[in-house]
Amino acid sequence: MNPGCSGKVGLILIGDELLNGSRQDKHLGRVLALLQARGMALAWVRMVGDEPARLTATLAQSFQTPEIVFSFGGIGATPDDLTRQCAARALGVKLWRHPQLVALLEQQFGAEAYPNRIRMAELPDGAVLIPNPVNRIAGFKLLDHHFVPGFPNMAWPMIEWVLDTHYRGFHDPEPGVEWRWLLEDVRESELIPMMEALLLQFTDVRLSSLPSTEKRHQIDFGLKGKRQAVAAAGSWFEGRMQQAGVRCRRLMPTP
Numbered sequence: 001m002n003p004g005c006s007g008k009v010g011l012i013l014i015g016d017e018l019l020n021g022s023r024q025d026k027h028l029g030r031v032l033a034l035l036q037a038r039g040m041a042l043a044w045v046r047m048v049g050d051e052p053a054r055l056t057a058t059l060a061q062s063f064q065t066p067e068i069v070f071s072f073g074g075i076g077a078t079p080d081d082l083t084r085q086c087a088a089r090a091l092g093v094k095l096w097r098h099p100q101l102v103a104l105l106e107q108q109f110g111a112e113a114y115p116n117r118i119r120m121a122e123l124p125d126g127a128v129l130i131p132n133p134v135n136r137i138a139g140f141k142l143l144d145h146h147f148v149p150g151f152p153n154m155a156w157p158m159i160e161w162v163l164d165t166h167y168r169g170f171h172d173p174e175p176g177v178e179w180r181w182l183l184e185d186v187r188e189s190e191l192i193p194m195m196e197a198l199l200l201q202f203t204d205v206r207l208s209s210l211p212s213t214e215k216r217h218q219i220d221f222g223l224k225g226k227r228q229a230v231a232a233a234g235s236w237f238e239g240r241m242q243q244a245g246v247r248c249r250r251l252m253p254t255p
Contacts, residue, residue: 005144006066007170008043009035012058014073014083015150016049026152027072031159038163039172043067050080059090063143068167070159073150075139077119083147084140088124091142095122100129104136130158141166177253179234180222184247188219194240202233220251 011031017023028045035042044067048058055074062069074083088095101121105113123140130139130146132154139148139158146162148155163171183191188211195207205225212218223230223237241248 001166001169002066002144004066005068005170006043007167008041008067010043010062010065010067010069011045012062012069012071013045013047014050014055014071016080018047019049027155030152030156031070034156034160034163036175038170039175040163040167040170041176050074050082052082052086055082056086056089059087059145063090063145067144068170069145070162071145071147072155075120075147075149077116084120084123087142087145087147091124091126093125096125097121098123098127098129098140101138101140104138108136130162133157174226176225177227177230178222178224179230179253180220180251181237181241182249182251183219183221183241184249185217186219186244186246187217191219191221194237194244198233198237198240201236202229204229205233 009031011028013025013027015023018025025047032042046058046062048055059071071083071087074081074086084095097118098121101123102118105117105121109117120137124142127140127142130141130148132138132149134151134154134157137149139146139155141147141162146159148158188209191209195209198207199205202225205223208220208222208224210220210222212220221237223233225233238248
């Protein structure tokens with residue numbers, strides 16, 4: 001783990017099939033659940049096709065960020081699997097045959113590991129293996145970037161292993177909560193002074209305001225943060241709504 005690591009997470013979803021719609025991403029929802037269970041947060045998501053220059057540029061940029069990054073897909077042996085090469089190019093290091101991964105591939109496939117499957121052992125210099133509990137063909141960790149297959153049954157337990165092995169220090173025993181209300185007969189613009197005052201007074205809380213596109217003057221209003229902070233801000237908010245005569249119904253958590 002790098003000293004400047006923020007503890008927040010970024011995702012890179014790779015594949016032309018995601019951009020042309022022939023396949024739908026399945027990873028985002030699962031990663032959110034894994035992070036929420038550990039009190040960790042998602043900072044950003046990027047979706048990139050199998051285009052070497054763009055993928056290299058994306059990785060070069062993400063290597064400069066403080067986030068823990070998970071990259072899905074493109075680490076196989078076929079010509080469209082370019083992630084290993086692009087990661088090496090983004091960091092300016094060479095590919096080399098990782099001896100541990102060579103051994104795993106030879107154990108898994110025997111003589112059939114050559115001449116093609118063995119290409120999966122060509123990793124950027126400095127890479128550390130991420131165990132794959134399904135077929136033993138490991139992913140790899142490079143700084144705070146983690147490269148796993150695109151297959152959910154392999155990728156998800158590998159991500160759990162990474163989070164619990166390398167980033168346990170960022171786990172929060174008190175995960176955040178979200179409280180939401182439905183506000184009616186009020187314009188969002190009328191609530192801006194209240195929102196500004198709330199954020200000034202409750203600095204550990206984040207808010208969201210989502211006006212309805214179907215019903216006029218209806219807003220889904222939310223507060224996120226630690227339970228104690230959200231409870232205090234929520235009580236203050238409900239008091240302000242009562243004073244203003246705004247119809248306010250709690251959606252979650254239910255009373």
